[in-house]
Amino acid sequence: MLPVSLVDSACNLIEAARPMLVNAILADLYQNSFWQKRFDDYGRDYAHRVTHYHLNYLVTAIKSHEPVIFADYFAWNRPALVVQGACTHHMHEFIDSTARPVALVLRDGFPLAEPCFAAAHRALEYEQPACRALSEQREAILRGSLARLGAPESKPASDERDMRYHLSYLEDAAAMGKPELFRQHVEWEQRECMENDCPPAVLATALRALRDELEGALPLEFAAVFTAPLQTALDYVFPQNSATHNSKF
Numbered sequence: 001m002l003p004v005s006l007v008d009s010a011c012n013l014i015e016a017a018r019p020m021l022v023n024a025i026l027a028d029l030y031q032n033s034f035w036q037k038r039f040d041d042y043g044r045d046y047a048h049r050v051t052h053y054h055l056n057y058l059v060t061a062i063k064s065h066e067p068v069i070f071a072d073y074f075a076w077n078r079p080a081l082v083v084q085g086a087c088t089h090h091m092h093e094f095i096d097s098t099a100r101p102v103a104l105v106l107r108d109g110f111p112l113a114e115p116c117f118a119a120a121h122r123a124l125e126y127e128q129p130a131c132r133a134l135s136e137q138r139e140a141i142l143r144g145s146l147a148r149l150g151a152p153e154s155k156p157a158s159d160e161r162d163m164r165y166h167l168s169y170l171e172d173a174a175a176m177g178k179p180e181l182f183r184q185h186v187e188w189e190q191r192e193c194m195e196n197d198c199p200p201a202v203l204a205t206a207l208r209a210l211r212d213e214l215e216g217a218l219p220l221e222f223a224a225v226f227t228a229p230l231q232t233a234l235d236y237v238f239p240q241n242s243a244t245h246n247s248k249f
Helices: 004-016 018-029 034-064 067-084 088-112 114-123 129-148 157-175 179-195 200-217 220-237 239-246
Strands: none
Touching (some): 004 018, 018 034, 018 088, 034 067, 034 088, 067 088, 067 114, 088 157, 129 200, 129 220, 157 200, 157 220, 179 200, 179 220, 220 239
């Protein structure tokens, strides 16, 4: 166990820097316009409170030498955030947005906090067999989906980011047994497309590419866990495109 003086010093640094840390975490997080678009100013106020909770649990975990305290907080908080319109990948980003400024404050003391952030990331992995299979193939599925779109490596990082969000929303919906969550995500993305003069067909094409890659990358029984809610969302939001896939069966 580390000396109490080192632990106390790290926790005192976090507490002394708390106002600056909260502002830095939110500034980092809100570089992604999703948060403002999806949750507006009320969401920012909520995020401000939640960030204080993050730091509370982080300090407690460091003092207790129990990273699981911080990890369990994120696992417990996930269902509420997902139902409100975020996804697990957004939570991973929130963890990273917290870790970066904390690392700057603690400097050489960051190894005291680092296990907490690593444990939080691990706690957000689903335990269902289909989700474990997806986790093992996630990066390959993302690359394959983008390749089906003809998206070369030189394309903007936003292409990969958006596909990663689609897959995360889909996994949340499947793991929680709430396919309507993915449909709601697709509906929101469709509205975003229309407001930004982006043809909704671009979204439908991306989702079909993800569906087809899932079918090719995972065993049939696991792929169906994800492709069923995906296809349901496609049929609901883009009914004119549903016949193409259904005709295969």
